[in-house]
Amino acid sequence: MDLEFKKLNAQSISFLTQYYGKRHDRTCDSVILDNFLWADFYHVHYAVCGEDAVLWTMNIFGKQYAALPVCKMEDMPVYFEKLERYFNETLGLPLVIYLADEAAVEYLNLPPERYQVTELPDSRDYLYSADALKTLSGKKLHKKKNHLNNFLKNYEGRFEYRTLTCADRQSVWVFLDKWREQKGQEVEGHLDFEVEGIHAILNNCSLLNVRMGGIYIDGRLEAFSIGSYNEREKMAIIHIEKANPEITGLYQMINQQFLIHEFEEAEVVNREDDMGLPGLRQAKMSYAPMDFARKYRITQLL
Secondary structure, three states, X not given: OOOOOEEOOHHHHHHHHHHOOOOOOOOHHHOOHHHHHOOOOOOOEEEEXXXXXXXXXXXXXXXXXXXXXEOOHHHHHHHHHHHHHHHHHHHOOOOEEEEEEHHHHHHHOOOOOOEEEEEOHHXXXXXXXXXXXXXXXXXXXXXXXXXXXXXXXXXXXXXXXXXXXXXXXXXXXXXXXXXXXXXOOOOOOOHHXXXXXXXXXXXXXXXXXXXXXXXXXXXXXXXXXXXXXXXXXXXXXXXXXXXOOOOOOHHHHHHHHHHHHHOOOOOEEEOOOOOOOHHHHHHHHOOOOOEEEOEEEEEEOO
């Protein structure tokens, strides 16, 4: 095979970005930043196919997977077959694709005698109205608005929102150290890798198409968020949102202000999946999603 897979690094991001946005896709994987954020955890590698497509592989807990080719929808079958041949002939494995979006699955229309297509409910992304999250208006978001008003009342004159840049990385690191310490050891094992991914973003943010913002209280960073923008879908994608849990209303504040200041043009907000965690699922549902971006696993049957 003529595919050469390379480890993803920050220097390759700006080049690879040109392959994105060629088709409709409302998942968080429609932008490249998630691949970079989790590059070490999932051992993410890429292969470029001329000017038309980029292919992705990853290793999850010792098993080799791929993502759907990043290309125009009409080119999807060609590069799907190319990826399949690489798995079969070079790796000696059946092709398994993880987190395939619904639109691509429908377009490929894979024959059931050759492929098993399984929906992954824990991996569906939560989609929200950007206007609703910016205003928190309506009965469904009344409690969120109350939390926000409580924050405004208690911290009037003591807080400010700031757009974050690479120069603010030290403040974020100090906050992250404290946030991770509060989590203790009895937490999900992915958190340390998430922190490492955030460090990688901050160390290379001048090379990345990333938007960042934070809430400072009494001059100290107490909440921050990192996101990307999918221009084709007019969609803000919130990759990271952290806040001091001891400050009531702070999560509502960073959620709202980040969208207002950094994603004025957004109509849809993708706040990613809940990883099957009940607490995270409850938190995401409490913001009244308008829809979900459903994802699937495709397994080649041999």
